[in-house]
Amino acid sequence: MLGKHHTLAFRWTLYDRAGLVMHVLYDGRPFQPVLFLKRGRDVFRLKLFARPDSDLPLPLPSPYALLVFQSFNAKEKIAVIDLKIKTGGRSEINDVKGK
Numbered sequence: 001m002l003g004k005h006h007t008l009a010f011r012w013t014l015y016d017r018a019g020l021v022m023h024v025l026y027d028g029r030p031f032q033p034v035l036f037l038k039r040g041r042d043v044f045r046l047k048l049f050a051r052p053d054s055d056l057p058l059p060l061p062s063p064y065a066l067l068v069f070q071s072f073n074a075k076e077k078i079a080v081i082d083l084k085i086k087t088g089g090r091s092e093i094n095d096v097k098g099k
Contacts, residue, residue, distance in 0.1 A: 035069035042069045063087045
């Protein structure tokens with residue numbers, strides 16, 4: 001049985017004053033975080049979807065994605081961003097594009 005498909009796309013457009021301006025689109029909802037290399041300001045957290053109510057004694061946390069700004073090479077204009085997804089259960093990621 002297949003679940004609902006969700007679309008997450010992201011790119012960066014500007015690096016200025018040590019801040020990386022991102023454009024994030026998740027299921028048609030736009031976000032524009034600015035990430036810095038400084039710890040605590042290097043991560044954008046995005047709640048993916050709410051878990052349905054269940055009869056479990058301890059509810060499972062909602063899945064989320066983290067975009068983590070790792071480094072920036074100013075000479076080559078290359079940003080390194082890690083995508084981490086926490087599901088708390090089974091999930092499947094298809095059609096991953098990019099570098």
